[in-house]
Amino acid sequence: MKSLNKILSACIILVLCSTLTACGREELKPLQRTDIAMGTIINQSIYIEEKSSGGSWLGSFGENSVERSNENREETGFTDLTQEVMSLIDSLEKELLSWRLDSSEIYRINQESGKDGGTEVSESLYTMLEHLLEVSGKSNGALDITIGDVVRLWDIDEYASGEKTGFRLPDQKLLTEALKLTGYQKIAIENGRIYLPEGMNLDLGAVGKGAALDTIAEYFVSRPQVTGAVISVGGSILTYGRKPDASDWRVAVIDPLNPSQSIGYLALEGNWCISTSGDYERYVELEGKRYHHIIDPSTGYPADSGVKSVTVLGRDGLMSDALSTACFVLGVQEGIRLAHEFGAEVLFVDENGKITMSEGMMKYYHGN
Ligand code: ADP
Ligand code: MG
Secondary structure (H helix, E strand, C coil), X not given: CHHXXXXXXXXXXXXXXXXXXXXXXXXXXXXXXEEEECCEEEEEEEEECCCCCCCCCCCCCCCCHHHHHHXXXXXXCCCCHHHHHHHHHHHHHHXXXXXXXXXXXXXXXXXXXXXXXXXXXXXXXXXXXXXXXXXXXXXCCCXXXXXXXXXXXXXXXXXXXXXXXXXCCCCXXXXXXXXXXXXXXXXXXXXXXXXXXXXXXXXXXXXXXXXXXXXXXXXXXXXXXXXXXXXXXXXXXXEEECCCCCCCXXXXXXXXXXXXXXXXXXXXXXXXXXXXXXXXXXXXXXXXXEEECCEECCCCEECCCCEXXXXXXXXXXXXXXHHHHHHHHHCHHHHHHHHHHCCCEEEEEECCCCEEECHHHHHCEXXX
């Protein structure tokens, strides 16, 4: 829960930034809701178009906007969008991405590693895997979804959340063995099937939040009454459409050296996905040293490129999330090169608090 609290304070900064409006104007209130899912905090602010007759859906909702919307459901024909968003996230995890739940495709793929003929994969997961393998190739394996066994040996998420106590460094022999079972080049995807060497375990933890944003954006497109929204799934944020007063979305960039504060914000028009990977998100400390949750697949140890956080700005959630993890492992120079190859912008904060960003990011970033 300790790390969830940290994420919550980050989310509060985000929401404060995103609901700022021009002075003197009456602020139209979005539907707002906060939940815990995917092991993180989900924050939603959704603007709905004003009802064409019989008054406004907006402005009337106060703090209990979700409850009010439920009360008004029959009267307005309004279905609870925020609940739908939560259901979509839930399904994505249960049906596709979770390595823990036996209902998911990833779970089945891992169970069937080494099987002759491989495992059939749904179209949406297949497309994701194609994109992820491309990022793995272009990042020289800095992003590697075959890292599952190494991640399990560290279990940083469990120690950081307090689920487990008494953290110790993993046994070097076990780590070497687990590393032998990793390597994105050892998997093949072909004609709707995936082939994994026996014993390998996929882990899509690096991109689940970004994939959720893509699903949510697609859902909003099918709901024309949604005129604008900002959704945060942990460190991954979607801005969708526009605000009622047409001002920019403002997404805070957290200070990794002091995560309850921001160092600045991105001012954005329209549809973007912003993903941040940082060593302050999930970590444990042992003998004064921090061990965080992003592993360098070339060593099996938490990445140590001198970077404290990486924020990636792109049009696609899965890719922004994949790139933020890869850039964290690669460090500043190689990270900027990688982001550029995928048409994304990137901002790094190093251990001295120094900010370095891609040229295109300068247009959007405003320091405090
Ligand atoms: P967060 O989940 O906090 O947003 P990231 O998006 O950077 O952070 O993903 C970190 C998660 O991804 C880890 O918890 C682990 O499950 C997985 N992971 C860690 N290192 C790698 C890596 N090099 N490549 C792919 N997945 C990784
Ligand atoms: Mg990521």
